[in-house]
Amino acid sequence: MAAAEKAEQGLVDRWRDILAVHARTLCELDRALHQHGLGASDFEVLDVLATAVSADGGVACRVQEIAGRVHLSQSALSRVIGRLEKDGLVERCMCAEDRRGVRVSLTEKGRALHGEVRPLQRAVLERMLAQAPRRS
Numbered sequence: 860m861a862a863a864e865k866a867e868q869g870l871v872d873r874w875r876d877i878l879a880v881h882a883r884t885l886c887e888l889d890r891a892l893h894q895h896g897l898g899a900s901d902f903e904v905l906d907v908l909a910t911a912v913s914a915d916g917g918v919a920c921r922v923q924e925i926a927g928r929v930h931l932s933q934s935a936l937s938r939v940i941g942r943l944e945k946d947g948l949v950e951r952c953m954c955a956e957d958r959r960g961v962r963v964s965l966t967e968k969g970r971a972l973h974g975e976v977r978p979l980q981r982a983v984l985e986r987m988l989a990q991a992p993r994r995s
Contacts, residue, residue: 876991884987891983895976896946900939902980903929905973908949908965919962921954948972 888899897905907928911920926936940963943949948969954960965973 880987880991884984887983887987888980891979892976895972895979897972897976900929900931900935901943902973902976903931904936904939904943905948905965905969906977906980908963909970909973909977919952919964922961922963925963943969 885899888902892898892902904925907925908918908920911918911924911928922936922940925940926933929936931939940949940951944951947966949963950966952962952964954962
């Protein structure tokens with residue numbers, strides 16, 4: 860195999876390793892969070908909201924700000940936010956400065972649940988990413 864082909868195969872192998880770690884980690888997160896009524900995507904949205912401060916210093920984030928930090932399509936993010944709102948974990952309101960925009964914030968229930976499951980999520984990440992192969 861020529862050097863260029865080896866380099867290309869190494870690149871493909873590293874990419875497939877990343878995908879495998881991502882898939883295993885996502886499955887493990889879903890399993891661990893399921894007992895709390897959450898999936899990995901649900902938690903990611905809660906985590907972004909729990910740690911974000913909007914540009915104006917408020918605690919609500921525009922949907923576009925959330926979209927820039929989670930890896931979901933716009934429609935998938937809308938479904939997650941809708942589900943979290945239905946469960947009383949977040950609330951939506953219109954943006955005062957842009958009537959087309961929507962802001963999302965954690966409710967007290969959402970903040971409490973996030974605080975409860977955050978250590979569990981971080982422990983899963985620690986365990987799964989420690990197992991991840993590291994190629995150079």
